[in-house]
Amino acid sequence: MKLSIHQDDHFTETEVIINCAYVDKRLQKLTDYIRQYSFSLECESNGNQYQLPIEEIYYIESVDSKTFLYDHEQTYSSRQTLTALEEQLKNMTFVRISKSCLLNVSYLKCVAPYANHRLKAELKNGEQLIISRNYVEALKNKLRK
Numbered sequence: 617m618k619l620s621i622h623q624d625d626h627f628t629e630t631e632v633i634i635n636c637a638y639v640d641k642r643l644q645k646l647t648d649y650i651r652q653y654s655f656s657l658e659c660e661s662n663g664n665q666y667q668l669p670i671e672e673i674y675y676i677e678s679v680d681s682k683t684f685l686y687d688h689e690q691t692y693s694s695r696q697t698l699t700a701l702e703e704q705l706k707n708m709t710f711v712r713i714s715k716s717c718l719l720n721v722s723y724l725k726c727v728a729p730y731a732n733h734r735l736k737a738e739l740k741n742g743e744q745l746i747i748s749r750n751y752v753e754a755l756k757n758k759l760r761k
């Protein structure tokens with residue numbers, strides 16, 4: 617594979633062009649990953665509205681019918697349901713790990729066995745999340761991709 621980057625002050629936006637004979641699974645994964653850098657979610661924190669880039673989100677959680685997005689240091693709320701967000705993020709680096717949580721696997725540091733056939737995920741910021749046994753296979757599939 618050949619990679620070229622052309623930097624010019626006259627460009628008004630970044631454009632990624634991929635020339636290939638065919639799109640295989642690896643290339644599809646790469647394009648999905650690149651696309652997430654142009655995607656953000658509307659959320660709020662302390663009464664302020666934000667467009668949070670999804671590559672900055674560690675995980676998304678639903679608590680008491682409210683949806684929260686977590687980045688490295690702050691918590692945001694979203695008006696969208698966890699299911700709606702899961703649908704929007706299905707081709708990106710997010711995977712459902714429990715009934716109430718979506719994980720960005722880009723921030724997954726390690727996984728360890730936990731009680732009752734569950735797993736404990738440690739994120740790069742030190743936070744720990746429990747992966748329900750019903751979602752272990754989904755996580756494995758996402759990591760294999």
